[in-house]
Amino acid sequence: MSATGDVFPLDKDDVPTHWYNVLADLPFEVPAPQPPLARDTGAQEARALRPQLPLSLYRQGTGSGRYVEIPGPVRTEYQRWRPTPLYRATRLEKALDTPAHIYFKFEGTSPSGSHKINTALPQAYYYSRSGVAEMVTGTGAGQWGTALAMACHPYGMECTVFMVRCSYEQKPYRGTLMRLNGARVIKSPSTLTEVGRAALRENPDAPGSLGIANAEAIEYAATRPAARFSIGSGENHVLLHQTVLGEEALLQMRRAGEFPDVVIAAMGAGSNFAGITFPFYREARTHNPDLRFVAVEPEACPKMTRGTYALDYTDYSGVTPRMKMYTLGHKFAAYHIHAGGLRYHGAAPIVSAMYDNKLVEAAAYTQTRVFEAGRTFAKAEGIVPAPESAHAVAHAVEEALQARRQRRGRVILFSMSGHGLLDLGAYEQFLSGEMVDSEPSDEEIQASIRSLP
Amino acid sequence: MSATGDVFPLDKDDVPTHWYNVLADLPFEVPAPQPPLARDTGAQEARALRPQLPLSLYRQGTGSGRYVEIPGPVRTEYQRWRPTPLYRATRLEKALDTPAHIYFKFEGTSPSGSHKINTALPQAYYYSRSGVAEMVTGTGAGQWGTALAMACHPYGMECTVFMVRCSYEQKPYRGTLMRLNGARVIKSPSTLTEVGRAALRENPDAPGSLGIANAEAIEYAATRPAARFSIGSGENHVLLHQTVLGEEALLQMRRAGEFPDVVIAAMGAGSNFAGITFPFYREARTHNPDLRFVAVEPEACPKMTRGTYALDYTDYSGVTPRMKMYTLGHKFAAYHIHAGGLRYHGAAPIVSAMYDNKLVEAAAYTQTRVFEAGRTFAKAEGIVPAPESAHAVAHAVEEALQARRQRRGRVILFSMSGHGLLDLGAYEQFLSGEMVDSEPSDEEIQASIRSLP
Numbered sequence: 001m002s003a004t005g006d007v008f009p010l011d012k013d014d015v016p017t018h019w020y021n022v023l024a025d026l027p028f029e030v031p032a033p034q035p036p037l038a039r040d041t042g043a044q045e046a047r048a049l050r051p052q053l054p055l056s057l058y059r060q061g062t063g064s065g066r067y068v069e070i071p072g073p074v075r076t077e078y079q080r081w082r083p084t085p086l087y088r089a090t091r092l093e094k095a096l097d098t099p100a101h102i103y104f105k106f107e108g109t110s111p112s113g114s115h116k117i118n119t120a121l122p123q124a125y126y127y128s129r130s131g132v133a134e135m136v137t138g139t140g141a142g143q144w145g146t147a148l149a150m151a152c153h154p155y156g157m158e159c160t161v162f163m164v165r166c167s168y169e170q171k172p173y174r175g176t177l178m179r180l181n182g183a184r185v186i187k188s189p190s191t192l193t194e195v196g197r198a199a200l201r202e203n204p205d206a207p208g209s210l211g212i213a214n215a216e217a218i219e220y221a222a223t224r225p226a227a228r229f230s231i232g233s234g235e236n237h238v239l240l241h242q243t244v245l246g247e248e249a250l251l252q253m254r255r256a257g258e259f260p261d262v263v264i265a266a267m268g269a270g271s272n273f274a275g276i277t278f279p280f281y282r283e284a285r286t287h288n289p290d291l292r293f294v295a296v297e298p299e300a301c302p303k304m305t306r307g308t309y310a311l312d313y314t315d316y317s318g319v320t321p322r323m324k325m326y327t328l329g330h331k332f333a334a335y336h337i338h339a340g341g342l343r344y345h346g347a348a349p350i351v352s353a354m355y356d357n358k359l360v361e362a363a364a365y366t367q368t369r370v371f372e373a374g375r376t377f378a379k380a381e382g383i384v385p386a387p388e389s390a391h392a393v394a395h396a397v398e399e400a401l402q403a404r405r406q407r408r409g410r411v412i413l414f415s416m417s418g419h420g421l422l423d424l425g426a427y428e429q430f431l432s433g434e435m436v437d438s439e440p441s442d443e444e445i446q447a448s449i450r451s452l453p
Numbered sequence: 454m455s456a457t458g459d460v461f462p463l464d465k466d467d468v469p470t471h472w473y474n475v476l477a478d479l480p481f482e483v484p485a486p487q488p489p490l491a492r493d494t495g496a497q498e499a500r501a502l503r504p505q506l507p508l509s510l511y512r513q514g515t516g517s518g519r520y521v522e523i524p525g526p527v528r529t530e531y532q533r534w535r536p537t538p539l540y541r542a543t544r545l546e547k548a549l550d551t552p553a554h555i556y557f558k559f560e561g562t563s564p565s566g567s568h569k570i571n572t573a574l575p576q577a578y579y580y581s582r583s584g585v586a587e588m589v590t591g592t593g594a595g596q597w598g599t600a601l602a603m604a605c606h607p608y609g610m611e612c613t614v615f616m617v618r619c620s621y622e623q624k625p626y627r628g629t630l631m632r633l634n635g636a637r638v639i640k641s642p643s644t645l646t647e648v649g650r651a652a653l654r655e656n657p658d659a660p661g662s663l664g665i666a667n668a669e670a671i672e673y674a675a676t677r678p679a680a681r682f683s684i685g686s687g688e689n690h691v692l693l694h695q696t697v698l699g700e701e702a703l704l705q706m707r708r709a710g711e712f713p714d715v716v717i718a719a720m721g722a723g724s725n726f727a728g729i730t731f732p733f734y735r736e737a738r739t740h741n742p743d744l745r746f747v748a749v750e751p752e753a754c755p756k757m758t759r760g761t762y763a764l765d766y767t768d769y770s771g772v773t774p775r776m777k778m779y780t781l782g783h784k785f786a787a788y789h790i791h792a793g794g795l796r797y798h799g800a801a802p803i804v805s806a807m808y809d810n811k812l813v814e815a816a817a818y819t820q821t822r823v824f825e826a827g828r829t830f831a832k833a834e835g836i837v838p839a840p841e842s843a844h845a846v847a848h849a850v851e852e853a854l855q856a857r858r859q860r861r862g863r864v865i866l867f868s869m870s871g872h873g874l875l876d877l878g879a880y881e882q883f884l885s886g887e888m889v890d891s892e893p894s895d896e897e898i899q900a901s902i903r904s905l906p
Contacts, residue, residue, distance in 0.1 A: 007532060080540070112835075153544075173874075173878065173881070177874075180831040180837055181831060182832050375633060378633040382603040382606065384633055421626075421630075422877075427633060428625070428629045431633075
């Protein structure tokens with residue numbers, strides 16, 4: 001199929017047949033997870049957690065093969081909405097008066113509205129095959145919870161979602177959407193778990209965090225024999241599943257006849273970032289050795305730009321294996337920014353190792369600057385970015401303006417990981433001038449980092 | 454491209470090159486519009502209105518040619534998101550335990566979230582070529598206003614939208630979305646026009662109606678030399694533009710290897726209904742002479758099932774030409790149902806004539822039954838229907854259950870004209886059991902119809 005205007009379409013047959021495992025191509029070892037410390041958790045919980053993962057997912061996260069075949073039924077599900085579109089944002093280029101070419105891959109056309117369903121579906125598939133009847137998870141902004149709820153239904157599994165309270169209250173309709181898809185939605189911290197009750201004792205108005213929501217989900221799942229905890233980002237197998245995003249974008253950039261100079265994505269725990277960048281990392285050696293990758297985070301949760309590279313837990317209560325990662329400490333409570341999906345304290349181990357090895361750059365933006373970029377983009381291109389995705393837009397704009405100052409071309413590709421149709425309340429706040437910025441002080445970050453295991 | 458599972462994909466090249474003009478194939482004349490009566494309006498306004506339409510749109514609405522070529526730049530815009538997907542709803546079939554095959558065409562993947570942009574784009578194109586600098590319109594639920602705002606931007610035109618107040622308040626984020634796309638949004642009735650001021654004098658809390666919003670838009674546009682009023686449904690040229698929907702669905706049903714026994718769509722003024730049904734009407738003679746078409750309306754606004762076939766105005770204040778249509782009277786004020794797009798008092802002249810000639814059937818459903826169908830569909834298929842589109846779902850479910858009772862196969866196709874992501878507040882009301890039904894009494898309808906011109 002040929003390119004049409006600024007659209008670079010693919011056929012259903014072009015949906016990838018394999019996920020790409022970047023571990024096969026990294027010039028260093030990614031540090032292995034370490035068991036949790038006995039002082040932080042009972043030995044029993046520590047032993048219990050790892051085997052919860054179905055063997056196929058465990059193998060996917062540790063394998064050395066370059067490609068993992070996508071199971072037929074999962075690929076068929078992908079094909080319900082994939083390939084997703086890749087556009088050249090010519091109207092944005094014009095609005096910015098830049099010589100740069102700006103491309104974006106749009107995952108907002110998925111049924112859940114974001115990239116998250118790319119891993120929710122295979123996870124539901126593998127868990128269902130291993131006899132699990134209920135999936136339990138934590139969600140921040142609700143993108144992941146929505147995706148998992150939708151993925152469970154085809155396999156006849158129940159779905160229980162602990163949703164970070166401040167996000168739940170900012171975006172009540174995310175809860176409605178999950179319930180319409182058959183999920184049970186619980187505000188976190190909740191009174192259903194010891195972790196939740198402790199958090200509420202400490203602060204009855206606790207806004208919650210993804211760390212606490214995940215800790216609650218882990219505790220809750222452990223009490224139900226046919227239930228398993230599942231996670232929407234960070235883990236190696238999750239990053240692997242998201243590479244469908246970058247593999248398609250590679251083909252589409254080929255149709256566009258260009259190879260990027262920089263690939264940009266918002267950085268929560270890293271699955272969206274990994275999804276779009278890893279396949280380009282593989283191809284950069286032959287196509288553009290100077291290709292840069294930029295992970296964009298909120299100044300309110302600056303794990304890459306201001307965190308430390310250390311072993312830390314992925315959940316609040318410290319029952320998960322310790323991972324070597326860029327982190328602000330697993331008890332870090334980010335301010336209530338609207339990009340709830342980026343309020344996570346740590347960066348995925350693989351992305352962290354790449355950052356430590358200078359294969360990846362990072363940048364941080366304030367909330368108002370991010371929404372300003374989101375508005376500019378929406379007006380130019382007619383698509384409202386999710387607040388998370390607007391972080392990538394903010395940096396893409398920055399790169400495009402730099403190209404203008406230098407009077408040189410630049411090919412920019414970024415991931416528009418989701419639409420912002422459930423975030424219009426946040427945009428309304430921005431348009432009416434009521435949005436404020438906040439970021440942690442050095443003292444707050446130091447205090448949080450001191451609690452590392 | 455071959456079918457994959459329950460998806461029937463098309464190429465970008467399959468986006469129609471022509472709109473289909475059903476007037477060429479109808480076995481009767483559709484009654485021509487009549488000028489407004491002098492007792493209802495000054496002669497000046499009556500003369501002023503018709504020439505506002507660019508000549509190409511006027512010709513499209515009155516021509517006898519079977520096909521109208523889509524201008525290249527409009528087709529290129531269509532190709533940014535078209536073809537839209539057609540799915541077989543196998544999970545819904547399973548949930549209903551029906552032998553029927555249920556297909557749906559999904560227009561919710563468009564940038565504006567509904568089918569409305571299919572006519573907004575060509576209208577903006579033709580108006581811009583005729584030197585217009587500002588488009589003015591009325592919108593009910595906001596789907597049309599959003600589409601027009603998005604369509605104006607590429608042509609550098611301003612966009613002013615009068616939005617029915619009760620919809621504006623039920624769905625504030627629709628206003629945000631229009632503003633993000635550069636439009637000016639005004640609650641109707643407003644104090645900006647004589648029509649609005651009169652409505653507010655009568656009732657300061659007037660919920661508004663699409664008739665009033667359009668009347669305000671007409672009055673406002675008349676005071677600005679470079680502004681024109683544009684309409685999102687009902688007119689012949691609007692119905693023509695929407696046939697891209699049905700032309701694609703025809704191709705996709707061919708890929709699926711089936712031809713429908715019944716085609717179903719929600720009925721506001723009729724553009725979505727016309728869009729999906731007209732191309733099937735053309736093909737029915739050779740493929741299935743028994744093919745039925747069902748227009749589905751809310752019991753709260755039953756213009757087809759309880760209205761009368763008469764000459765009426767399309768706007769509240771009676772300055773537009775009188776059209777022969779099924780109507781509840783142009784002063785009819787429907788209850789505040791969530792399907793704001795279906796609160797319009799009349800049915801498009803072409804659809805009305807087809808209904809009068811028994812080529813089309815009609816059905817009406819209560820609001821709670823419509824939302825119940827929407828929930829069933831969302832849980833099964835992972836897509837939340839707009840409340841308007843859920844009317845089509847409700848009737849599709851009814852047809853599928855009838856097929857089950859008769860133990861006979863039936864091929865059902867319906868238009869899922871838009872997604873319900875901005876209507877989750879209404880679904881929340883339904884889920885929490887707070888939704889109520891209301892419908893006009895015979896006396897109310899008779900009183901309203903007595904005011905016909």
